[in-house]
Amino acid sequence: MIENAYYSQDVHGPYELHDIGNLELEEGGTIRGCKLAYGTYGALNAARDNAILIPTWYSGTHKIMEQVYIGQGRALDPDKYFIVAINQIGSGLSSSPHNTPAPAGMANFPHVRIGDDVRAQHKLVTEKFGIEQLALVVGGSMGAQQTYEWAVRYPDMVKRAAPIAGTARNTIHDFLLAETLVDAITSDPGFNKGFYKSAEDVREGLLRHAKLWAVVGWGSAFFEAGRHKLLGFSSMDDFITNFMFAYFGVMDPNDLLCMAWKWQRGDVSRHTGGDLRAALGRIKAKTFVMPMSTDLLFPPADCQAEWRLIPDAEFRPVETLDGHLALFGADPAAMGQLDKNLTELLAAKV
Amino acid sequence: MIENAYYSQDVHGPYELHDIGNLELEEGGTIRGCKLAYGTYGALNAARDNAILIPTWYSGTHKIMEQVYIGQGRALDPDKYFIVAINQIGSGLSSSPHNTPAPAGMANFPHVRIGDDVRAQHKLVTEKFGIEQLALVVGGSMGAQQTYEWAVRYPDMVKRAAPIAGTARNTIHDFLLAETLVDAITSDPGFNKGFYKSAEDVREGLLRHAKLWAVVGWGSAFFEAGRHKLLGFSSMDDFITNFMFAYFGVMDPNDLLCMAWKWQRGDVSRHTGGDLRAALGRIKAKTFVMPMSTDLLFPPADCQAEWRLIPDAEFRPVETLDGHLALFGADPAAMGQLDKNLTELLAAKV
Numbered sequence: 001m002i003e004n005a006y007y008s009q010d011v012h013g014p015y016e017l018h019d020i021g022n023l024e025l026e027e028g029g030t031i032r033g034c035k036l037a038y039g040t041y042g043a044l045n046a047a048r049d050n051a052i053l054i055p056t057w058y059s060g061t062h063k064i065m066e067q068v069y070i071g072q073g074r075a076l077d078p079d080k081y082f083i084v085a086i087n088q089i090g091s092g093l094s095s096s097p098h099n100t101p102a103p104a105g106m107a108n109f110p111h112v113r114i115g116d117d118v119r120a121q122h123k124l125v126t127e128k129f130g131i132e133q134l135a136l137v138v139g140g141s142m143g144a145q146q147t148y149e150w151a152v153r154y155p156d157m158v159k160r161a162a163p164i165a166g167t168a169r170n171t172i173h174d175f176l177l178a179e180t181l182v183d184a185i186t187s188d189p190g191f192n193k194g195f196y197k198s199a200e201d202v203r204e205g206l207l208r209h210a211k212l213w214a215v216v217g218w219g220s221a222f223f224e225a226g227r228h229k230l231l232g233f234s235s236m237d238d239f240i241t242n243f244m245f246a247y248f249g250v251m252d253p254n255d256l257l258c259m260a261w262k263w264q265r266g267d268v269s270r271h272t273g274g275d276l277r278a279a280l281g282r283i284k285a286k287t288f289v290m291p292m293s294t295d296l297l298f299p300p301a302d303c304q305a306e307w308r309l310i311p312d313a314e315f316r317p318v319e320t321l322d323g324h325l326a327l328f329g330a331d332p333a334a335m336g337q338l339d340k341n342l343t344e345l346l347a348a349k350v
Numbered sequence: 351m352i353e354n355a356y357y358s359q360d361v362h363g364p365y366e367l368h369d370i371g372n373l374e375l376e377e378g379g380t381i382r383g384c385k386l387a388y389g390t391y392g393a394l395n396a397a398r399d400n401a402i403l404i405p406t407w408y409s410g411t412h413k414i415m416e417q418v419y420i421g422q423g424r425a426l427d428p429d430k431y432f433i434v435a436i437n438q439i440g441s442g443l444s445s446s447p448h449n450t451p452a453p454a455g456m457a458n459f460p461h462v463r464i465g466d467d468v469r470a471q472h473k474l475v476t477e478k479f480g481i482e483q484l485a486l487v488v489g490g491s492m493g494a495q496q497t498y499e500w501a502v503r504y505p506d507m508v509k510r511a512a513p514i515a516g517t518a519r520n521t522i523h524d525f526l527l528a529e530t531l532v533d534a535i536t537s538d539p540g541f542n543k544g545f546y547k548s549a550e551d552v553r554e555g556l557l558r559h560a561k562l563w564a565v566v567g568w569g570s571a572f573f574e575a576g577r578h579k580l581l582g583f584s585s586m587d588d589f590i591t592n593f594m595f596a597y598f599g600v601m602d603p604n605d606l607l608c609m610a611w612k613w614q615r616g617d618v619s620r621h622t623g624g625d626l627r628a629a630l631g632r633i634k635a636k637t638f639v640m641p642m643s644t645d646l647l648f649p650p651a652d653c654q655a656e657w658r659l660i661p662d663a664e665f666r667p668v669e670t671l672d673g674h675l676a677l678f679g680a681d682p683a684a685m686g687q688l689d690k691n692l693t694e695l696l697a698a699k700v
Contacts, residue, residue, distance in 0.1 A: 173565065173569065180565055183534075187537050211530055223521065
């Protein structure tokens with residue numbers, strides 16, 4: 001375990017913790033007393049059919065979903081829905097390398113897969129809330145990976161699915177892209193094979209990781225349009241230091257690596273012996289596939305190829321200059337498109 | 351100086367070396383006895399008006415231009431033209447960190463700018479060959495940066511210009527992208543601030559650099575289409591090891607960094623106090639701007655924005671799945687488009 005004030009009720013609260021017991025992982029490890037951190041918004045109705053589940057993305061927590069995606073009058077309206085935003089394993093709030101006691105923490109934290117998260121989340125929503133159907137599962141990036149996993153693994157439970165800026169089976173290009181993020185961190189001598197004394201020791205690696213995210217997360221169009229300046233940053237250097245590094249630099253390196261490993265290997269076709277068509281064919285949820293038009297991690301073409309394999313799904317790319325990180329919500333027009341699509345999806349009869 | 355068998359007549363020959371004397375650099379340094387390595391193809395005609403100049407790109411030499419772009423029946427036909435392909439400073443064949451004696455070599459090699467290269471090349475072609483006009487300057491990537499610099503710096507000498515997959519003024523996004531390539535190398539403890547004993551000591555950094563190039567150089571569409579398999583590689587791992595690392599791993603780290611520094615700062619508007627419109631407005635060459643349609647380093651939109659500022663220029667994007675590295679020539683359709691465009695450009699009355 002390692003102290004990290006970033007992962008706290010002060011920064012991310014309020015959230016609840018639920019202990020789902022021991023979680024045996026697909027790769028063979030076990031997380032003992034696995035805890036999921038989650039936030040809820042709104043109330044479950046008597047029919048228990050107004051629940052929305054939101055899994056989180058790489059580096060994100062339920063808090064950004066609360067701040068950017070959930071709100072009265074929005075598609076994800078707590079006046080209408082009971083919304084459960086669950087932090088993924090490795091997020092730093094749920095069980096993660098940095099908050100797991102020795103010897104199982106830090107670099108000894110076991111490998112986790114998207115499927116492990118979804119089983120853990122299933123346990124939480126069924127046992128804790130008695131939810132038997134989900135009106136919607138919606139998530140961005142790794143949240144989209146989990147959304148797809150939910151829809152394939154529990155096809156009768158998931159009524160609607162909205163994977164945003166993510167894929168059901170990760171491409172080899174995106175695997176490699178994530179690997180360069182991993183390399184940026186692990187190549188720092190201060191990383192010490194994952195047994196650093198403080199995340200501060202990995203400062204240079206975290207800075208390289210933040211720079212890489214700036215390159216692939218936004219893309220050229222974002223900067224050429226001066227979007228970083230509109231967000232209040234005077235130059236690229238200022239943006240790197242006071243936005244990208246300010247954001248990523250406070251996080252725990254092992255936590256990021258736990259998520260990256262999982263991200264790289266997201267693949268619903270594990271359910272069907274590698275047959276992606278068969279896996280996506282299982283989906284019963286009404287599904288809107290929503291890539292970001294300028295996404296370099298999960299390009300629209302990659303998302304479109306999967307959309308073709310999902311029964312009765314709709315392909316709704318979101319036009320934006322913000323690339324993958326349009327997910328952060330800095331482009332109001334993109335958020336408007338997402339809200340419109342989600343409203344329509346939630347209104348769809350299923 | 352450091353031994354490196356890659357930069358040799360065995361691998362890149364035949365080529366000539368020309369000593370242009372001391373080259374005083376824009377940043378204040380001097381390369382003493384600056385040598386340019388070049389290959390020539392065809393013969394200069396009596397009117398001395400059939401010369402084509404080709405500057406090289408990051409990591410490339412005249413050899414790939416010879417093998418992939420020049421040939422009988424092609425646009426760049428040595429039966430018609432006198433083609434001079436000049437290796438940029440830092441390329442490893444011309445004066446470069448690795449082949450410059452102490453104390454001026456290795457990490458002490460001075461900073462070079464695109465403008466320095468173009469002045470050096472101008473000296474070579476005028477003094478050595480008595481060339482006073484260039485029928486065409488054509489280059490890809492950093493070769494495009496030099497092409498633009500030629501057209502802006504010597505507008506009366508350059509009759510036609512074909513910048514392929516490159517910009518006249520580097521974007522801040524591409525600056526940062528190149529910075530991540532730099533970081534990949536310099537973060538290797540074996541780099542030793544540029545005073546390694548052997549490039550082998552920087553193996554891990556060079557591997558990270560090669561992986562990053564695979565991510566940004568090709569892009570997702572290339573891999574999803576299985577283009578790497580068509581090129582004879584069984585998997586991404588195989589491709590990384592036996593193509594990307596095989597290619598970059600033999601190069602000298604300081605040489606790559608010399609070129610990267612230059613690449614990051616390519617900017618013809620240095621001639622006009624930062625006014626890009628004024629700089630590009632100087633161009634008298636008939637210019638075809640030819641980005642690669644899937645380029646992540648120099649996206650078509652960035653090239654198009656510059657094209658609008660060039661008098662009487664044409665915008666001719668090349669359709670390909672190969673991203674920036676379509677420059678390598680592995681996509682015959684892309685090469686066909688380039689050849690067609692170059693043939694038309696060379697036929698244009700100027």
